[in-house]
Amino acid sequence: MALNKFIIERDIPEVGTLERQQLAEAAAKSNEVLAQLGPDIQWVESYVAADKTFCVYLAKNEDLIHKHAEISGFPATKVTAIGKMIDPTTEKSG
Numbered sequence: 001m002a003l004n005k006f007i008i009e010r011d012i013p014e015v016g017t018l019e020r021q022q023l024a025e026a027a028a029k030s031n032e033v034l035a036q037l038g039p040d041i042q043w044v045e046s047y048v049a050a051d052k053t054f055c056v057y058l059a060k061n062e063d064l065i066h067k068h069a070e071i072s073g074f075p076a077t078k079v080t081a082i083g084k085m086i087d088p089t090t091e092k093s094g
Contacts, residue, residue: 001060003040003041003042003058003059003060004058004059004060004061004081004082005044005056005057005058005081005082005085006056006057006058006059006062006065006079006080006081006082007054007055007056007079007080007082008053008054008055008056008057008065008069008076008077008078008079008080009052009053009054009076009077009078009079009080010052010053010054010055010069010074010075010076010077011051011052011075011077012051012052012053012074012075013051014050014051015048015049015050015051015052015053016048016049016050016051017050018048023048026074029072029073029074030043030068030072030074031043032072033068033071033072034068036071037064037067037068037071040059040060040064041057041058041059041060041064041065041068042057042058042059043055043056043057044056044057044058052077053074062079062081065079066079
Protein backbone atom coordinates (compact mmCIF):
# COMPACT_ATOMS: atom_id res chain seq x y z
CA MET A 1 0.00 0.00 0.00
CA ALA A 2 1.33 3.42 -0.96
CA LEU A 3 1.89 5.96 1.78
CA ASN A 4 0.23 9.37 1.71
CA LYS A 5 2.19 12.60 2.05
CA PHE A 6 1.40 15.02 4.88
CA ILE A 7 2.64 18.44 5.94
CA ILE A 8 2.63 18.85 9.73
CA GLU A 9 2.73 22.30 11.25
CA ARG A 10 4.06 22.19 14.80
CA ASP A 11 3.77 25.22 17.08
CA ILE A 12 6.93 25.11 19.19
CA PRO A 13 7.83 28.47 20.79
CA GLU A 14 11.38 29.62 20.01
CA VAL A 15 12.28 26.40 18.14
CA GLY A 16 14.29 28.55 15.74
CA THR A 17 16.69 29.45 18.55
CA LEU A 18 17.59 25.84 19.38
CA GLU A 19 21.22 24.83 18.96
CA ARG A 20 22.25 22.06 16.58
CA GLN A 21 22.70 19.60 19.47
CA GLN A 22 19.15 20.29 20.72
CA LEU A 23 17.76 19.74 17.22
CA ALA A 24 19.77 16.51 16.97
CA GLU A 25 18.22 15.32 20.24
CA ALA A 26 14.74 16.15 18.94
CA ALA A 27 15.48 14.22 15.74
CA ALA A 28 16.68 11.24 17.78
CA LYS A 29 13.47 11.27 19.83
CA SER A 30 11.35 11.43 16.66
CA ASN A 31 13.32 8.57 15.08
CA GLU A 32 12.90 6.47 18.23
CA VAL A 33 9.11 6.85 18.06
CA LEU A 34 9.09 6.16 14.30
CA ALA A 35 10.94 2.91 14.95
CA GLN A 36 8.24 1.92 17.46
CA LEU A 37 5.43 2.70 15.02
CA GLY A 38 6.89 0.68 12.15
CA PRO A 39 7.09 1.12 8.36
CA ASP A 40 3.67 2.77 7.87
CA ILE A 41 5.08 6.19 8.85
CA GLN A 42 8.26 7.88 7.65
CA TRP A 43 9.81 11.28 8.30
CA VAL A 44 11.04 12.94 5.08
CA GLU A 45 12.29 16.35 6.27
CA SER A 46 11.49 19.34 8.44
CA TYR A 47 11.86 23.09 8.08
CA VAL A 48 12.54 25.09 11.25
CA ALA A 49 11.17 28.63 11.53
CA ALA A 50 11.09 31.00 14.50
CA ASP A 51 8.18 29.43 16.42
CA LYS A 52 7.16 26.51 14.19
CA THR A 53 8.42 23.53 12.34
CA PHE A 54 6.94 22.32 9.08
CA CYS A 55 7.48 18.59 8.68
CA VAL A 56 6.96 16.39 5.65
CA TYR A 57 5.91 12.84 6.51
CA LEU A 58 4.73 9.81 4.59
CA ALA A 59 2.10 7.78 6.43
CA LYS A 60 -0.64 5.25 5.87
CA ASN A 61 -3.12 7.65 7.49
CA GLU A 62 -3.44 10.81 9.56
CA ASP A 63 -4.04 8.80 12.75
CA LEU A 64 -0.40 7.65 12.65
CA ILE A 65 0.75 11.27 12.46
CA HIS A 66 -1.22 12.07 15.61
CA LYS A 67 0.02 8.91 17.34
CA HIS A 68 3.62 9.94 16.62
CA ALA A 69 2.91 13.41 18.03
CA GLU A 70 1.33 11.95 21.17
CA ILE A 71 4.21 9.56 21.91
CA SER A 72 7.04 11.94 20.95
CA GLY A 73 5.62 14.99 22.69
CA PHE A 74 5.97 17.11 19.54
CA PRO A 75 2.65 18.82 18.77
CA ALA A 76 0.86 18.23 15.48
CA THR A 77 -0.87 21.61 15.48
CA LYS A 78 -2.15 21.28 11.92
CA VAL A 79 -1.95 18.24 9.64
CA THR A 80 -2.62 18.63 5.92
CA ALA A 81 -2.80 15.75 3.46
CA ILE A 82 -1.02 16.57 0.19
CA GLY A 83 -2.88 15.54 -2.95
CA LYS A 84 -0.57 16.79 -5.70
CA MET A 85 2.77 18.49 -6.06
CA ILE A 86 4.09 20.97 -8.57
CA ASP A 87 7.58 22.37 -9.04
CA PRO A 88 9.35 24.54 -11.62
CA THR A 89 9.48 21.63 -14.11
CA THR A 90 5.68 21.18 -14.06
CA GLU A 91 5.36 23.85 -16.76
CA LYS A 92 7.38 21.74 -19.19
CA SER A 93 5.63 18.43 -18.50
CA GLY A 94 2.11 19.63 -19.33
